Amino acid sequence: MSETSPSPEKNAALMEKIVSLCKRRGFIFQSAEIYGGLNGCWDYGPLGVELKRNLKEYWWRKNVQENDNIVGLDGSILTHQEVLKASGHVGGFSDPMCDCLLTRARLRADQIDPQSGVAYCYTGASHEESGWSIEREYAVLLKEGQDENKARKTARLYFSQFLTDKQISPKKIELAGERTEEVRESTRFNPENGSLLTEAREFNLMFKTHLGASADEADESAVAYLRPETAQSIFVQFKNVLETNRVKLPFGIAQIGKSFRNEINPRNYTFRSREFEQMEIEFFCREEDGMALTDEWLERRLAFYEEIGIPREHLHILDVPDGERAHYSRKTYDIEYEFPFGIQELEGVAYRTDYDLSKHREHSKKPLEYFDEEKKEKFIPHVVEPSAGCDRTVLALLCEAFDEETITNEKDKEETRVVMHFSPRIAPVKAGIFPLLKNKPELVKKARQVENLLKPFMTVFYDETGAIGRRYRRQDEIGTPYCVTIDFDTIGENGDDLIDTVTLRERDSMRQQRIPISDLRNFLLEKIH
Numbered sequence: 001m002s003e004t005s006p007s008p009e010k011n012a013a014l015m016e017k018i019v020s021l022c023k024r025r026g027f028i029f030q031s032a033e034i035y036g037g038l039n040g041c042w043d044y045g046p047l048g049v050e051l052k053r054n055l056k057e058y059w060w061r062k063n064v065q066e067n068d069n070i071v072g073l074d075g076s077i078l079t080h081q082e083v084l085k086a087s088g089h090v091g092g093f094s095d096p097m098c099d100c101l102l103t104r105a106r107l108r109a110d111q112i113d114p115q116s117g118v119a120y121c122y123t124g125a126s127h128e129e130s131g132w133s134i135e136r137e138y139a140v141l142l143k144e145g146q147d148e149n150k151a152r153k154t155a156r157l158y159f160s161q162f163l164t165d166k167q168i169s170p171k172k173i174e175l176a177g178e179r180t181e182e183v184r185e186s187t188r189f190n191p192e193n194g195s196l197l198t199e200a201r202e203f204n205l206m207f208k209t210h211l212g213a214s215a216d217e218a219d220e221s222a223v224a225y226l227r228p229e230t231a232q233s234i235f236v237q238f239k240n241v242l243e244t245n246r247v248k249l250p251f252g253i254a255q256i257g258k259s260f261r262n263e264i265n266p267r268n269y270t271f272r273s274r275e276f277e278q279m280e281i282e283f284f285c286r287e288e289d290g291m292a293l294t295d296e297w298l299e300r301r302l303a304f305y306e307e308i309g310i311p312r313e314h315l316h317i318l319d320v321p322d323g324e325r326a327h328y329s330r331k332t333y334d335i336e337y338e339f340p341f342g343i344q345e346l347e348g349v350a351y352r353t354d355y356d357l358s359k360h361r362e363h364s365k366k367p368l369e370y371f372d373e374e375k376k377e378k379f380i381p382h383v384v385e386p387s388a389g390c391d392r393t394v395l396a397l398l399c400e401a402f403d404e405e406t407i408t409n410e411k412d413k414e415e416t417r418v419v420m421h422f423s424p425r426i427a428p429v430k431a432g433i434f435p436l437l438k439n440k441p442e443l444v445k446k447a448r449q450v451e452n453l454l455k456p457f458m459t460v461f462y463d464e465t466g467a468i469g470r471r472y473r474r475q476d477e478i479g480t481p482y483c484v485t486i487d488f489d490t491i492g493e494n495g496d497d498l499i500d501t502v503t504l505r506e507r508d509s510m511r512q513q514r515i516p517i518s519d520l521r522n523f524l525l526e527k528i529h
């Protein structure tokens with residue numbers, strides 16, 4: 001994506017193209033598609049899984065492998081209920097909630113004062129001139145003495161959210177099927193504006209399960225949860241890691257793994273899913289270093305995004321203001337990306353103080369202090385947490401990489417080239433390998449040799465069907481940074497000068513160069529590292 005288009009229609013069309021390419025080429029499929037799909041869940045196809053693995057491996061290398069003071073962990077997904085009671089996930093957000101259909105304000109259903117009056121009910125709306133219409137039940141409650149035009153105005157505003165042409169004024173919308181109904185002591189309407197609310201639902205986002213063969217639904221002691229974040233197992237294993245690894249403050253524990261949240265409204269492709277992967281580091285430190293380390297981690301994370309091909313200018317940093325941060329956090333930055341559907345969070349970098357370890361010490365009654373040998377001090381460390389979403393980063397990589405270029409082809413005709421400009425280190429396939437002709441055994445044999453030379457070191461794709469130009473386009477569309485063609489020069493048919501050399505074509509510039517087969521592996525390894 002070279003630039004974020006200002007028009008919502010263009011952005012929606014762009015997103016559609018990306019989604020369709022992902023399906024067509026096997027990056028991402030909807031989970032259980034043949035059964036109608038499992039909402040909020042996605043399967044990564046052959047190319048998607050390579051892309052995701054490359055991202056995770058690079059994150060691991062940069063954070064764990066290349067840092068002396070960060071170690072890894074792979075905690076269980078099934079989580080002890082006491083862990084999540086201590087962290088505040090159980091019991092914390094389990095109230096029945098409903099949303100205002102007009103403003104999307106979320107209200108505690110049990111705190112809405114019952115109201116009486118006349119409900120103005122509608123079945124939909126339309127706009128004659130543009131041919132737009134919608135069928136949807138909606139209602140507005142008017143209290144005694146309120147003007148009926150207020151109900152119509154509110155209803156028009158509600159239906160205007162669904163207009164495809166945002167230039168149309170809500171005033172121009174025709175309401176359909178108006179009828180009135182006496183309402184007594186109802187909690188179905190927003191007391192602030194009379195708008196209908198959604199049905200009340202439990203707002204605990206965690207997936208609950210029961211452990212054991214004889215698990216009985218009523219047996220509370222068998223309850224476990226699918227973890228809603230990877231962070232908690234890090235806190236819970238803090239002492240074990242400390243005692244087995246001779247680590248000294250400041251140090252981090254990193255984890256990549258699945259998390260689960262029963263999101264009420266999964267949307268924007270994979271952006272808000274119910275099952276997703278996180279890449280988190282809990283970086284433990286002394287209190288006096290917490291604020292500075294938060295800024296330092298923000299910079300490190302921004303550099304990481306640049307290294308995988310998401311430039312700084314497409315990222316936004318939100319310094320989350322007081323009152324909007326989690327109550328225990330002294331500083332939080334949200335790193336946001338310009339997705340076609342809006343600027344949205346990719347990662348949070350939060351200074352969580354000593355809140356988590358203190359809570360687990362309190363609930364488990366186990367000592368979770370750190371002992372500083374030099375200063376002879378014992379204390380609960382503070383923690384800075386860079387917490388990134390793997391799926392959201394994959395989505396950002398796909399959006400960033402997607403491009404449609406107009407180029408002049410070999411026949412001097414203009415054509416559209418769909419190309420994914422993935423950085424070579426992230427690209428799912430590193431090189432396409434093509435024998436010029438498939439019916440020439442010497443070419444095929446040599447191409448297979450080149451394939452075997454590279455295969456143990458990187459993902460390559462052998463392709464012998466169709467014209468070379470077509471083969472290039474197929475690789476451009478999936479973001480393969482290099483293509484290697486084995487031709488008559490390679491097998492010495494045009495003399496000895498170019499024997500055992502191949503044509504190497506670079507995806508973005510489309511430039512071609514001649515390179516000896518013996519240099520190929522190192523050349524590519526350097527580019528994709």
Ligand code: ATP
Nearest residue numbers: 263271272273276278345346347348387388389392
């Ligand atoms: P949001 O406000 O978007 O729900 P959050 O602030 O609740 O996100 P965190 O709890 O801070 O998210 O989780 C850290 C990271 O995990 C997020 O920045 C995001 O990349 C990822 N993440 C969280 N929820 C989801 C989800 N439902 N689907 C995909 N990724 C998610």
